[in-house]
Amino acid sequence: MIKLENISMGFHGKYILQGINLEVKKGETLVVIGPSGSGKSTLLRLMVGLLKPTQGEVWIKGQEISHLSEDNLNKVRIGMGMVFQYSALFDSMTVGDNVAFGLREHTTMTEAEIHKIVTRNLRMVGLAGQQDVMPNELSGGMKKRVSLARAIAIRPEIMLYDEPTAGLDPIMSGTIDRLIMNAKRVLGVTSVVVTHHMSSAFKIADRVAMIHGGRIIEVGTVEQIKQSENPVVQQFILGLKSPNAYVRRRSEMR
Ligand SMILES: Nc1ncnc2c1ncn2[C@@H]1O[C@H](COP(=O)(O)OP(=O)(O)OP(=O)(O)O)[C@@H](O)[C@H]1O
Structure with missing residues (x-):
């Protein structure tokens, strides 16, 4: 893999x-x-x-990815979820929109389906009910958990x-x-x-x-x-x- x-x-x-x-x-x-x-x-x-x-x-x-163009790299990255040390959340978006981001970009799910996944994933990382909070109101550890909820939302084959x-x-x-x-x-x-x-x-x-x-x-x-x-x-x-x-x-x- x-x-x-x-x-x-x-x-x-x-x-x-x-x-x-x-x-x-x-x-x-x-x-x-x-x-x-x-x-x-x-x-x-x-x-x-x-x-x-x-x-x-x-x-x-x-x-082999080290010689791929940025476009082709992005295609490979769709199947990869990343939870990095300073995983950038989008500061101007709510926690819920951050988690929904990949689903809206890369799938044809309805908003109702997306809402279900966002709610479930936030609950899984211990942040139930936090979808309307803005990232700058969260602690570092909470931000990391949001980025984890976001990464697994797209059901990647690979997680880093x-x-x-x-x-x-x-x-x-x-x-x-x-x-x-x-x-x-x-x-x-x-x-x-x-x-x-x-x-x-x-x-x-x-x-x-x-x-x-x-x-x-x-x-x-x-x-x-x-x-x-x-x-x-x-x-x-x-x-x-x-x-x-x-x-x-x-x-x-x-
Ligand atoms: N873009 C970069 N430009 C120059 N040096 C870099 C760059 N990225 C990493 N380094 C250097 O490479 C070395 C390894 O960094 P890296 O972050 O991979 O270590 P790490 O094992 O993850 O460390 P930690 O456990 O402290 O997070 C460090 O000396 C760092 O300063």
Whole structure:
């Protein structure tokens, strides 16, 4: 469904990502973890053609997208929902109109049908009855939830989430995790989720990929990641001060 082939990405001569090979299968949820600034958001932006790789190929549903015109890219993007860190809501539109936007643009649904979906989706993200509110009256976390309600409205085949639970309280984070899992279970959505929340990552992931130093240093199922012998992976998932702390802890346990 999504395939990155030998991707390198540099900004002003400095390489952020190097030699990235990654495949996300249909219906799979891949969670991307890694330190701040390691290139996780850049990876998502490459997948949706917002950035062109310095090197390598980005395949979406059998189509290489890094050389497509903006028009053709937009056609590919119709099947993709995005919940990005600063997902722009349209400030001049109500919450309800924001959620309805893609449905009005890309479907022939009646207003009554659209109203039903808007109401249901806002309820799913814990914002029932907020359709007439303007985005600037919402907290950051609420805006993120509106953008999630908007993204899933068009029933995309692919969903890309950039830190969907950042800034949310634990209960709301749990709600969003369940939404991501439901989108997979009910709609068969293929998802890539960038998160700093390890508990969330381990709950929702089919596979986890860890980026470090511009490269994918580990990829595998939750169990495989938890059992990784790589001290850098263990340091990250356990939140230790240094990789050596893990090596010491492991030798003490043996
Ligand atoms: N358009 C750009 N121009 C120049 N540098 C950029 C650009 N986009 C990202 N970068 C740089 O690339 C690096 C990786 O950024 P990115 O946002 O992908 O990291 P991240 O892993 O998502 O970080 P975080 O976890 O903090 O959100 C950073 O050093 C950032 O400054």
